[in-house]
Amino acid sequence: MDGVSYQRFPKVKIREMKDDYLKFELRETDASIANALRRVMIAEVPTIAIDLVEIEGNSSVLNDEFIAHRLGLIPLTSERAMGMRFSRDCDACDGDGQCEYCSVEFHLHVRCDTDQTLDVTSYDLRSSDPSVVPVDVAQHSESTGYDASEQRGIIIVKLRRGQELRLRAIARKGIGKDHAKWSPAATVTFMYEPEIHINEDLMETLTLDEKRDWIESSPTKVFGLDPNTHQVVVVDPEAYTYDDEVIKKAEAMGKPGLVEIYAKEDSFIFTVESTGAIKASQLVVNAIEVLKQKLDVVRPSEETEEADDQFGELGAHMRGG
Amino acid sequence: MEHGSSKDLTASTFSLADEDHTLANSVRFTLNQDPRVTFCGYSIPHPSDARVNIRVQTTGDPAKEVLKDALQDLMIMCQHVRSTFDNAVAEFRTSKTVEDMKIK
Structure with a gap:
């Protein structure tokens, strides 16, 4: 019954690893x-981002909307996100999105x-939760080659004498499918590993x-x-762009x-760049977990078969084979 | 998830709500690996509906069971990648520390 015989177990090798x-x-x-x-990493691994902004004075x-939008795009450290609740299905606050299980206040x-x-x-953002704070760009400056003294965080707006900005913001858990924030x-790509054969006789x-x-x-x-x-030699096969x-x-x-030149159709080289919200290695692990959750959701709900008439036209089509 | 039932259990179309290419394409691939499957394909009937239809036809086993097995196989594969990845990260970290010590 169980068809494990034709199953394949992939192999993994890390080439390079930094936080982001x-x-x-x-x-x-x-x-x-x-x-x-790749798709799960980009669009379905949850993070935390500012979703609701109450402007007290600006x-x-x-304008208010412009600032609210800019706040939303600031990456926040999201190690907590996998364990957090989506505010839409949080029973502690009835989907209000204002409780400690599903939101962080700034x-x-x-x-x-x-x-x-x-x-x-x-x-300048003051967080109510020390584990959820704006990503510190300066912290990574050493690895990315930025001058640390140049780093002043992510600019939200500039003020002149007498101007003031006062606001309260609610950050919530969400996924990239709902909003890119x-x-x-930042980027997730994979490429087939190229296999390059030089015809030595002809080359000579x-x-x-x-x-x-x-x-x-x-x-x-x-x-x-x-x-x-x-002799002509292959210096870097992966530089080949097909x-x-x-x-x-x-x-x-x-x-x-x-x-x-062939593409090895069962070998992939992944490049993952994180926004800093979660570590790149954690991003891969979370992606696998999300994929597993998706598979899990499909399995039990399979028992809940619905009557054909609920499908309407589709049901009729399917009855027809 | 909904399932279009009929008299012939060896051929079914499964309709999954709130899913897309991410799940459907990998399930389709896994099903096509299964020798019991004679045909498998998926479609997204309308781009603005979050729904995929997966068609499964088998040599005799109930399509539902075959789909279940495919999901189980994918699950095992995910678990495998997860543990292999964790090992690879740990291995990389240790080799990195050894390298760093050599430099000093």
Whole structure:
């Protein structure tokens, strides 16, 4: 009954790992699985973001809605998000979204009293929960190469003398599918691993200048020349963008079949960049958990078959086979 | 989830609400791996409805059971990736600390 025999168990290898960046290999699986993982990472892993803003006073140059929108886009540290409730199905506050299980409150009160323009930044937001705070960009400055002294948080608005901004904001759990501000991913991409075969015999019929010319035809640096043997070697197979330029060049030179390039259809190289809301490695783990939850939801509800007439036209269509 | 029942249990269309390509495409792939499945495909009838229809036809087993097995297989696979990933992260961290110590 159980069909484990045809099941495959993917392999994982980490290439590079930083808090907000991750590169890993996923082998022995299918594009549908890799794509499901990518889609979940972008649109269905929950984070926390400001969702409701009550402006108490705003004499800045930006209007209330504009500021509320900018606040929503500020990434907040969201390690808590997986365990939090969506405010729409929180029974502690009847979906009000104002209780500790489903929301975090922020306050901001800034007034400019100098002749110098004052920047209101994400650092000015006061959180009610120390675990949910605006992502500290400066903390990562060492790894990303920013000058730490330049970092002043994320600017919300600038104030001149006499202007003031006072507000209360409610942050809630959400997913990227509802609004991109909840997406924990800056970019998630995967590529097939290329398999490059150089026809050595045919390659040796080329002169040195022809070889150089051919290597130059690739827009990315995939091939190189061995300085000692003058042989063409593959420098970086992953730099290949499946652009077919080298193949076209070989044909133009009258040497078709000089190189053969295949995409290994069961090996994927993932690149994950996080907004800082959750660590990149945690993002992958959360994505798998979300995918598992989705599968779990489908299974039990299968028992609750509904009558054909509820489908209307679709039911009739299905009865027809 | 809804299930269009009929006399012939070996061929069914399952309609999943609030799902999209993420789930449907991977389920379709897993089902197509199963030798008991003669046909499997999915469609999103309308782009603004959050709903997918998955069609399953089998060689004789009830389509519902085959779908259940496919979901179970995917679940096991997810669990496997999760543990392999955790191991890979742990392994990377240890190798990283060893490397750092060498530099110092």
